[in-house]
Amino acid sequence: MPPALVTACRPAPVAVPEFKPTGPLRPAGGITSPTALLDALLAKVAAAPEGRRRATLYGASVGVGRMVAAGALSARDGYEALYAAGLAAGQSHREAHAAIVGGFRTEGVTP
Numbered sequence: 001m002p003p004a005l006v007t008a009c010r011p012a013p014v015a016v017p018e019f020k021p022t023g024p025l026r027p028a029g030g031i032t033s034p035t036a037l038l039d040a041l042l043a044k045v046a047a048a049p050e051g052r053r054r055a056t057l058y059g060a061s062v063g064v065g066r067m068v069a070a071g072a073l074s075a076r077d078g079y080e081a082l083y084a085a086g087l088a089a090g091q092s093h094r095e096a097h098a099a100i101v102g103g104f105r106t107e108g109v110t111p
Contacts (some may be wrong), residue, residue, distance in 0.1 A: 029070025045085040061103020
């Protein structure tokens with residue numbers, strides 16, 4: 001195929017909201033690179049197709065909830081990162097909040 005057509009067929013780059021934690025991200029509970037893990041989870045939320053965004057946000061919230069439970073980051077930082085990613089992916093306040101709280105509860109974490 002011509003290069004221009006190949007370029008046109010590729011999906012647009014995914015914009016992940018920048019996140020600056022208020023506290024440290026630290027290795028804990030078997031998580032050796034919490035920054036990389038958090039970035040990967042947020043990228044999944046940003047790349048979720050329409051119709052799967054809330055479920056993807058919930059799944060990422062479970063993963064971040066595990067990070068919080070392990071002590072790799074604070075619940076506040078995890079919530080804020082997920083909330084920004086959810087809004088950037090087109091979720092309403094209510095949808096994003098419900099998905100995050102549900103994912104955290106699954107891991108026994110209070111946001």
